[in-house]
Amino acid sequence: MSSAAILRALEEQRPSGPAGVTLVGVGPGDPELLTLAAVRAIAAAAVVAFPVARLEAEGMAARIAAPWIRPEQRRLPLVFPMVQEAEPRRSAWHAAAAALAGQVASGHRVVLLCEGDSSLYASCSYALIALTERHPSVPVAVIPGISAASAAAAAASSNGMPWPLALQQDALLVRPTPETAAELEALLDQAAASGTVLALLKLGHRWSWVQPHLEARGLLEQSLFAQRVGWPDQLVSRASAVSPAEQPYFSLLLIRQGWPAVLP
Ligand SMILES: C[S@@+](CC[C@H](N)C(=O)[O-])C[C@H]1O[C@@H](n2cnc3c(N)ncnc32)[C@H](O)[C@@H]1O
Structure with a gap:
C-alpha cells in the first residue's frame, strides 16, 4: 500500500483526542521504518513540530516523516x-517547550518528531524534560522509534x-565515540574483557x-561501519572497506570483539 493510501485509511479513523504533545521517534531515515503508532500520531496532529539547527535549516526528522505529513x-x-555553551542550549530548550505548551493551550494536538528513537540521544528529550x-499540566506521550x-x-x-x-550473555553499550585515542583504547580493553558489543555514535570526523x-x-574486519542508514545513499559495510577519511555526522560503528561459544 502506498503512503498516500495508508494516510487516507488513517484519516478515516483519525482519533479526535485531547490536546497534548506526543514525541514521535521517526527512525533513522527510511519513511517505511516509522511504526504504525508514529504514523497514526502524526496523522492525528494539527501541528507537526521538529528540531532544526537553525530556523532556515531543514530538519532531518521532518524529512524522514515527510511522506506522512499532510500539506494542511x-x-x-x-x-x-x-x-557547546550551556546557556543558548538551555534557553532554546525552554523556548521549544514554551512553543509546544502554547500550541496545546490553543487546543491543538502536537507531535514533536525525533530522529531515530525518541529516548536515545534525542533532541526531543530536552523538550520533554523542559515541558515536565x-x-x-501539558499531557505528554512518547512513541519509540527504530534506532540507527x-x-x-x-x-x-x-x-x-x-x-x-x-x-x-553479550552486553551492549551504546555511547558516543570517545574523544581521545586513550579513551578509545581503554574502552576497547574493557569491552573485550566484559563481552561487550560497542555501538559508537557520533563517529563522523x-x-x-x-x-x-x-x-x-x-x-576492522569485525567492525561494522554504517553511514546514513535508511537513506538512499546508505553505506553499510565492514569497517575494513572504509578509508580513514573523515565521515559525515550520520555515521556509526558497531564493534564486536568476540562471539558466544555456542552458535549454529
Ligand atoms: C544525536 S544521535 C541520535 C540517535 C538517534 N536518536 C537514534 O536513536 O539512533 C546522532 C548519532 O546517531 C547516529 N545516527 C543517527 N541516524 C543515523 C543514520 N541514519 N545512519 C547512521 N548513523 C546515524 C550517528 O552516529 C549520529 O552521529
Whole structure:
C-alpha cells in the first residue's frame, strides 16, 4: 500500500483526542521504518513540530516523516542549536517547550518528531524534560522509534553479514565515540574483557583517527561501519572497506570483539 493510501485509511479513523504533545521517534531515515503508532500520531496532529539547527535549516526528522505529513498540517520548526555553551542550549530548550505548551493551550494536538528513537540521544528529550519541569499540566506521550544502531545491524544482516547486536550473555553499550585515542583504547580493553558489543555514535570526523587504532588491534574486519542508514545513499559495510577519511555526522560503528561459544 502506498503512503498516500495508508494516510487516507488513517484519516478515516483519525482519533479526535485531547490536546497534548506526543514525541514521535521517526527512525533513522527510511519513511517505511516509522511504526504504525508514529504514523497514526502524526496523522492525528494539527501541528507537526521538529528540531532544526537553525530556523532556515531543514530538519532531518521532518524529512524522514515527510511522506506522512499532510500539506494542511501546521509545521513548527524548533531551534535546537548545535553549540557547546550551556546557556543558548538551555534557553532554546525552554523556548521549544514554551512553543509546544502554547500550541496545546490553543487546543491543538502536537507531535514533536525525533530522529531515530525518541529516548536515545534525542533532541526531543530536552523538550520533554523542559515541558515536565515548566509546563507540568501539558499531557505528554512518547512513541519509540527504530534506532540507527538497530537499523544498521539489520541492514548488515540483510546484506549477507549477520550482525546480531547482542546474543546470550553479550552486553551492549551504546555511547558516543570517545574523544581521545586513550579513551578509545581503554574502552576497547574493557569491552573485550566484559563481552561487550560497542555501538559508537557520533563517529563522523573521529573516524580518521579511530580507524588506525582498530587496524592496529586487528578489529576492522569485525567492525561494522554504517553511514546514513535508511537513506538512499546508505553505506553499510565492514569497517575494513572504509578509508580513514573523515565521515559525515550520520555515521556509526558497531564493534564486536568476540562471539558466544555456542552458535549454529
Ligand atoms: C544525536 S544521535 C541520535 C540517535 C538517534 N536518536 C537514534 O536513536 O539512533 C546522532 C548519532 O546517531 C547516529 N545516527 C543517527 N541516524 C543515523 C543514520 N541514519 N545512519 C547512521 N548513523 C546515524 C550517528 O552516529 C549520529 O552521529
